[in-house]
Amino acid sequence: MKELSLNILDIAQNSIKANAAHVTIRLTQRENWLTIEIADDGTGMSPDFAQHAANPFTTTRTTRKVGMGLPLFRMAAEQTGGSFSLVSHQALRESDAHGTTVTATFDTAHVDCEPLGDITETILTLIQGNPDLSLTYVYQTEAGELRLSTDEMREILGEDVPLNSPEVLAWAREFLNGEE
Amino acid sequence: MKSLQELAEIRERSKSKVALREGHNDIRIVVGMATCGIAAGARPVLSALVEEVEKQGVSERATVSQTGCIGICRLEPIVEVFESGKEKVTYVKMTPEKAKQVVSEHIKGGKPVYEYTIGEK
Numbered sequence: 001m002k003e004l005s006l007n008i009l010d011i012a013q014n015s016i017k018a019n020a021a022h023v024t025i026r027l028t029q030r031e032n033w034l035t036i037e038i039a040d041d042g043t044g045m046s047p048d049f050a051q052h053a054a055n056p057f058t059t060t061r062t063t064r065k066v067g068m069g070l071p072l073f074r075m076a077a078e079q080t081g082g083s084f085s086l087v088s089h090q091a092l093r094e095s096d097a098h099g100t101t102v103t104a105t106f107d108t109a110h111v112d113c114e115p116l117g118d119i120t121e122t123i124l125t126l127i128q129g130n131p132d133l134s135l136t137y138v139y140q141t142e143a144g145e146l147r148l149s150t151d152e153m154r155e156i157l158g159e160d161v162p163l164n165s166p167e168v169l170a171w172a173r174e175f176l177n178g179e180e
Numbered sequence: 181m182k183s184l185q186e187l188a189e190i191r192e193r194s195k196s197k198v199a200l201r202e203g204h205n206d207i208r209i210v211v212g213m214a215t216c217g218i219a220a221g222a223r224p225v226l227s228a229l230v231e232e233v234e235k236q237g238v239s240e241r242a243t244v245s246q247t248g249c250i251g252i253c254r255l256e257p258i259v260e261v262f263e264s265g266k267e268k269v270t271y272v273k274m275t276p277e278k279a280k281q282v283v284s285e286h287i288k289g290g291k292p293v294y295e296y297t298i299g300e301k
Binding site (some may be wrong): 001004006009010013017061063067069072121122124128129152153154156157158159160161165166167168169171174179 | 182184185186187188191193194195213214215216218219223224226227228230234239244245246248249251254
């Protein structure tokens, strides 16, 4: 991937495919370390699948036998000297918590660190394709915090205006880009 | 900084528009957004399609949606156009510029841009 924001879009698509109702994308920048966390409440993976999920030869794809999403994200982190982890739970009973959290850290000062790229477009793409998803996006730096919750947006917009209507997407683009 | 309150204004404005939005939405434009599509540049293609459908005034007839892997990853980004009563048109190796042209010539004008379709490469 050319940008970490594309990896984030790709990993979040896994959450959506796992039938997540809520997805949290959290970016935290402290000095030269960027932590990216994508957490969902989807169906989760079996312990065996989770253990091998970041291996290219593990996939849920039916089009072919390799899956590159998690391996590419892992490689992007590790090539900067950062780390990658995946924690996943499947519910055995209906009341059990379930879902998957993928966390990767990046040394943004490392020469092999991909740029973050256009994270706004990633968030907008997720809203456009999944207007009913509960998505929380948090970007925290030492200067402050940018936060967008589609639940809060929906609360104000009501039932009549879908989150992927052009006006709402235009508002979200300006909000995320910090425009006046 | 934009405020959430502006969404309330969008909601108010939309109320007056609901009556006008009686479109048929009989054209579906679908973009492959699996790892292969994303890596090949599907995200800017999708956003160009969303923007052009609105800008060129065809949002009453056409919707843009996302799907997983279409199965021919070396030709990504792939865009499929489904129209009721017509055969599916598959565009391959798409770019935002080509997407703009597809909206104006195919979606608006009714003539598929054959040079970007899968049979023509």
